[in-house]
Amino acid sequence: MRTRRIIAAALCAVALTATTAACGKSGSPSDSAATAGAPQLPTYQVKSDVKLDGSKTFAEAKKRGKLIIGAKADQPFLGFEDLTTNTRNGFDIEVAKMVAADLGFSPDQIQWQTLVSSQREPAIANGQIDYYVGTYSINDERKKQVSFAGPYYIAGQDLLVAKDNTSITGPESTKDKNVCTATGSTSIKNIEKYGPKITQYDGYSACVEKLLSGEVDAVTTDDAILKGFASKYAGKLKVVGKPFTTENYGVGLNKDDKALRDAISDALKAHQDNGDWKKAYDATLGLSGSPTPAIPPLVRY
Amino acid sequence: MGIMFENGNFALFRDGFLQTIELSAISAVLAMLLGTLLAAFRVSPIPALRAFGTGWVTIFRNTPLTLLFFAVEFGLPALDVHFSHFTFAVLALGFYTASFVCEVLRSGINTVPLGQAEAARSLGMTFGQTLGLVVLPQAARTVLPPLSSVFIALPRNSAIAGAFSVDELYHVQQTLSEQGYSIFAIFFWVALAYLVISAAVNLLFRFLEKLTAVAR
Numbered sequence: 001m002r003t004r005r006i007i008a009a010a011l012c013a014v015a016l017t018a019t020t021a022a023c024g025k026s027g028s029p030s031d032s033a034a035t036a037g038a039p040q041l042p043t044y045q046v047k048s049d050v051k052l053d054g055s056k057t058f059a060e061a062k063k064r065g066k067l068i069i070g071a072k073a074d075q076p077f078l079g080f081e082d083l084t085t086n087t088r089n090g091f092d093i094e095v096a097k098m099v100a101a102d103l104g105f106s107p108d109q110i111q112w113q114t115l116v117s118s119q120r121e122p123a124i125a126n127g128q129i130d131y132y133v134g135t136y137s138i139n140d141e142r143k144k145q146v147s148f149a150g151p152y153y154i155a156g157q158d159l160l161v162a163k164d165n166t167s168i169t170g171p172e173s174t175k176d177k178n179v180c181t182a183t184g185s186t187s188i189k190n191i192e193k194y195g196p197k198i199t200q201y202d203g204y205s206a207c208v209e210k211l212l213s214g215e216v217d218a219v220t221t222d223d224a225i226l227k228g229f230a231s232k233y234a235g236k237l238k239v240v241g242k243p244f245t246t247e248n249y250g251v252g253l254n255k256d257d258k259a260l261r262d263a264i265s266d267a268l269k270a271h272q273d274n275g276d277w278k279k280a281y282d283a284t285l286g287l288s289g290s291p292t293p294a295i296p297p298l299v300r301y
Numbered sequence: 302m303g304i305m306f307e308n309g310n311f312a313l314f315r316d317g318f319l320q321t322i323e324l325s326a327i328s329a330v331l332a333m334l335l336g337t338l339l340a341a342f343r344v345s346p347i348p349a350l351r352a353f354g355t356g357w358v359t360i361f362r363n364t365p366l367t368l369l370f371f372a373v374e375f376g377l378p379a380l381d382v383h384f385s386h387f388t389f390a391v392l393a394l395g396f397y398t399a400s401f402v403c404e405v406l407r408s409g410i411n412t413v414p415l416g417q418a419e420a421a422r423s424l425g426m427t428f429g430q431t432l433g434l435v436v437l438p439q440a441a442r443t444v445l446p447p448l449s450s451v452f453i454a455l456p457r458n459s460a461i462a463g464a465f466s467v468d469e470l471y472h473v474q475q476t477l478s479e480q481g482y483s484i485f486a487i488f489f490w491v492a493l494a495y496l497v498i499s500a501a502v503n504l505l506f507r508f509l510e511k512l513t514a515v516a517r
Contacts (some may be wrong), residue, residue: 077318082391117478118474118484119478119484121481121483121484122484139481141482142481145481145483182475183463183472183475184472184474184475184476184477184478184479185474185475185479188476198466199386199466200462200465200466200472201464201465201466202465210375211400213379218354271517272498
């Protein structure tokens with residue numbers, strides 16, 4: 001009898017928390033966006049009758065009626081999957097949608113596929129995805145395996161610190177400080193020479209967790225990723241703003257598909273020129289308070 | 302497959318390999334000591350110790366190792382306990398593996414006929430003497446094969462430490478992947494390294510089995 005009463009009480013508690021959580025969710029996001037006058041995401045005109053001769057990837061996407069795009073899912077305001085609403089959002093996601101629209105695919109014809117960094121090259125080479133947008137730096141070793149369209153964004157390694165931190169002003173001031181970054185990332189090499197103590201976790205959210213609790217002094221990686229976290233924790237964290245490397249983000253695609261590559265480059269150019277790029281930036285990474293970077297010129301190698 | 306011999310990759314790989322061995326070896330020693338102690342608790346005549354042993358095994362054996370790493374790496378600092386990342390990894394791996402060692406030993410103790418313990422007691426031996434001089438030496442022989450499985454699993458489990466700031470083989474794989482090397486070439490070398498470690502553990506246990514073999 002007593003056990004039954006306890007179970008009933010527990011169920012009540014669960015039900016209560018569930019309803020309050022649901023209430024909080026349904027009201028807040030749209031309201032705050034409307035009242036605060038936050039920048040709105042642009043919508044993209046979907047082109048019809050797109051023809052792309054000689055592109056195997058495009059022909060197959062057309063046949064299946066869906067575009068499969070690879071993305072990251074754990075980078076707030078950059079490439080993020082919101083599991084509560086089952087939507088993707090962020091700057092990289094917007095870039096992927098711009099390109100899709102110019103290839104003739106509407107947002108509901110996009111099938112997203114989350115891929116971690118080490119899965120990118122194999123997935124592109126095997127044709128599991130049509131193209132990939134997710135903080136993908138163009139470098140020579142990768143060019144041996146995949147092609148890149150872009151760059152659509154120039155990032156640089158920077159530092160994320162607590163809002164009231166005045167002691168870290170750039171990489172030179174990280175000596176003997178605790179700095180956190182992702183396991184095995186190139187960011188480690190770049191910061192190592194300044195002599196900090198380095199902590200590494202599998203994802204940046206673990207690093208940010210440690211930063212918020214004050215156990216590490218800074219998180220370092222590309223400023224785009226850091227800006228995303230700064231947007232998420234606006235008022236608590238800030239990006240130092242002294243990038244000390246250059247990372248050219250490109251759209252990754254199959255190595256042999258020149259036709260698709262040109263089409264994606266054209267799409268990026270068109271949306272940079274008509275202002276969509278800037279609008280997408282302002283509504284995502286721009287929320288971090290960091291100044292808008294210049295639009296990089298495309299490299300058609 | 303030649304990626305190991307360019308751009309200083311070999312030094313990285315070697316360091317990761319040694320770190321995996323060091324982490325596994327220290328964790329194995331901790332697991333063995335702690336596991337034996339827990340097994341003694343579980344068969345001891347004192348109810349409180351038995352309950353402690355059962356509780357330990359239940360908690361650590363049923364928690365995913367990644368969660369345990371999280372609990373140690375993020376939980377302990379919150380309680381103001383600060384160690385190096387390597388020590389945290391040893392604790393997580395050692396505590397986890399100890400629960401398996403404990404259960405393997407307990408099953409071995411159960412294979413020793415009850416008469417052996419009764420005979421020891423009738424000679425006036427204490428519980429510690431009975432366990433240490435009569436029961437455990439006989440149990441150890443029978444548990445060698447299952448124990449080898451536990452200690453082959455340990456170096457493979459140690460890969461999780463790579464995600465928690467320990468520079469071992471998983472970390473090497475992440476570093477090389479990030480640099481853009483072909484994933485198949487990287488995995489070939491990393492898999493080979495784990496195979497070497499597992500094979501060495503296997504051979505060690507084969508040797509021990511031969512050494513302790515008796516005709517029954």
